[in-house]
Amino acid sequence: MLECKTFTASNSGPVTNFPLHVFWREPQEDTLEHQHAYVELVLILQGQSVHHYNKTSHPVMRGDVLVVAPGTAHSYRNSSEDFAIVNIVFLPDRLPIPLIDVPLLPGFNAVFHGRDPDGGKCPFVHLPEEDFLEMKKLVVQLHHDDETRPSGYRFSMLGTFMMMLSRLARIYSHEQGRNPQIFLHINGVISYLNRHFKEPCPLSKLCQVAGMSRATLQRNFLAATGTSPRQYQLQLRIAEAMTLLRTSDKTVDDIAEELGFGNRNYFSRQFHKITGKTPVYVKKNIEHF
Known part of the structure; x- marks a missing residue:
């Protein structure tokens, strides 16, 4: 074979x-x-x-x-x-x-x-x-x-x-020709995360927004986006971090705090996990990003 x-x-x-x-x-x-x-x-x-x-x-x-x-x-x-x-x-x-x-x-x-x-x-x-x-x-x-x-x-x-x-x-x-009803049900959750991604967004709050149980929300969110609510929020934060690193004079510590990561080390680990680069590397090589 x-x-x-x-x-x-x-x-x-x-x-x-x-x-x-x-x-x-x-x-x-x-x-x-x-x-x-x-x-x-x-x-x-x-x-x-x-x-x-x-x-x-x-x-x-x-x-x-x-x-x-x-x-x-x-x-x-x-x-x-x-x-x-x-x-x-x-x-x-x-x-x-x-x-x-x-x-x-x-x-x-x-x-x-x-x-x-x-x-x-x-x-x-x-x-x-x-x-x-x-x-x-x-x-x-x-x-x-x-x-x-x-x-x-x-x-x-x-x-x-x-x-x-x-x-x-x-x-x-x-x-x-699929039924889009499932996607309409979590539209409010996605909109909420898009507006509040810098803030803590516990699953209990998202369940209130969607009017769903935890299991139903997680299942429907995965079906609609291919990821979990937590990972979706993280992706929004990392995308915003990339923008701030490229376009602002804010330090890595400032960006980590603004986006709700709590500390620089955790921010750097998550940023590297998704982008393959560290925030410091991006900051020093802006012309390549």
């Missing part, structure tokens, strides 16, 4: 430096079974192939979009000579982007985390030609910034990726 190779952030080159990259594969030949330690969003540019994923298979063609979750084995087989794809690889927990209300879209988990609501399946959607051409334009811009790296390219890439994420989540939501 062939070994399933795992590609991680450490052995995938540039993914370590910035948690979002684009790889143009033209042509894309057949591959051995492999898996990744990051999310891989794939746009099929032309040609045909058979995508094998988690012991299932599905034919793919121009206009298809696939999302491969971390740790899931997949491969391409029986590819046509003109088969071409674009791989957008990213680490969700390290992307410094404000998700705000996009987790309310039923298709968000599928596109951002590679989690299909049916479980075990590869999130998949076929784009109508008009949507495909618009998506390709965004991918071309994303790839150009990643390759040429002009001043401010990280900011530009994040903006482009956010546009892609929202469009794909909407399209996927529409295609799946």
Whole structure:
């Protein structure tokens, strides 16, 4: 039996430096079974192939979009000579982007985390030609910034990726026709966290906001956002910390106190866990962030 190779952030080159990259594969030949330690969003540019994923298979063609979750084995087989794809690889927990209300879209988990609501399946959607051409334009811009790296390219890439994420989540939501009621139920909780993330937000308070029990809130919140309320709040704090480190004269201690971390050491550990860098490193290397 062939070994399933795992590609991680450490052995995938540039993914370590910035948690979002684009790889143009033209042509894309057949591959051995492999898996990744990051999310891989794939746009099929032309040609045909058979995508094998988690012991299932599905034919793919121009206009298809696939999302491969971390740790899931997949491969391409029986590819046509003109088969071409674009791989957008990213680490969700390290992307410094404000998700705000996009987790309310039923298709968000599928596109951002590679989690299909049916479980075990590869999130998949076929784009109508008009949507495909618009998506390709965004991918071309994303790839150009990643390759040429002009001043401010990280900011530009994040903006482009956010546009892609929202469009794909909407399209996927529409295609799946899922009941959005569960997401509406926790809308108040997400809005509350977005406004009060610097303050203590105990689960008991969030249960009051949602009108749910602890177990129901945690289950519904996970289904809507792919994470827990506590982790969601932490991600908001880290995103704000990154902004303050880049744009203000505040010290690391000041930022830790302002964002409710209590002390510098705890703040630094959590910041490093999500971004892969320390606050001090970011502060000293502002031009790279």
